[in-house]
């Protein structure tokens with residue numbers, strides 16, 4: 001089962017995740033990071049940027065693969081996930097831009113963009129740690145409810161709910177693209193460690209479904225139950241609908257000193 005860690009706030013979650021990622025980079029300088037967008041992982045990137053700067057960690061060989069991208073946004077659009085990853089991750093951390101990959105949402109090459117991305121991930125040796133947020137409808141990456149557990153990187157149609165949720169990043173809901181290209185659930189499950197974060201009451205139901213609900217394509221986040229190494233970092237509000245919360249707290253309080261996240 002997933003290790004669920006309830007933290008005081010998103011900054012505390014960011015520190016824990018960043019500590020784990022920094023240790024990975026120290027042990028494996030060309031580590032492959034699975035990068036997520038959305039507001040959830042931002043505290044992780046901020047904490048990691050601070051930590052690597054303070055410790056002088058060499059991140060120039062770190063590689064990265066983003067989960068997803070909108071289809072059809074003009075190159076350089078500030079809300080394209082390529083631009084977001086550059087702004088929030090590559091620049092603050094000082095990563096090498098050519099080593100950081102985002103699915104290609106350009107229409108001209110979209111038919112083979114999914115297969116190209118799968119090939120690139122496989123050739124990298126696979127993702128060491130995959131950061132994940134979760135949508136209010138339970139999506140991870142952009143795998144909307146109904147996504148096959150066997151799915152790989154491909155084009156999906158966003159749900160109306162997701163377009164509403166993401167309208168805050170655009171001038172209006174109509175400006176949110178209709179389609180996206182996203183790693184599949186099977187792609188995500190191939191990463192060696194999954195680090196799922198969720199904050200706020202709005203995520204409580206999706207989070208409980210992912211961690212404790214039935215494993216079902218109707219709830220894509222529940223795919224994490226099929227993975228052997230998952231860490232879930234949540235604040236009290238996002239944890240509020242977990243039934244086994246007392247056990248998670250108990251297990252974390254008694255975590256063996258030698259065991260990492």
Ligand code: GLP
Pocket residue numbers: 036037038039040041067068132133134135136140141142162166
């Ligand atoms: C977006 C992204 C997901 C993200 C989710 C939650 O649509 N494609 O990767 O996890 O929605 O977003 P937020 O973290 O802003 O709540």
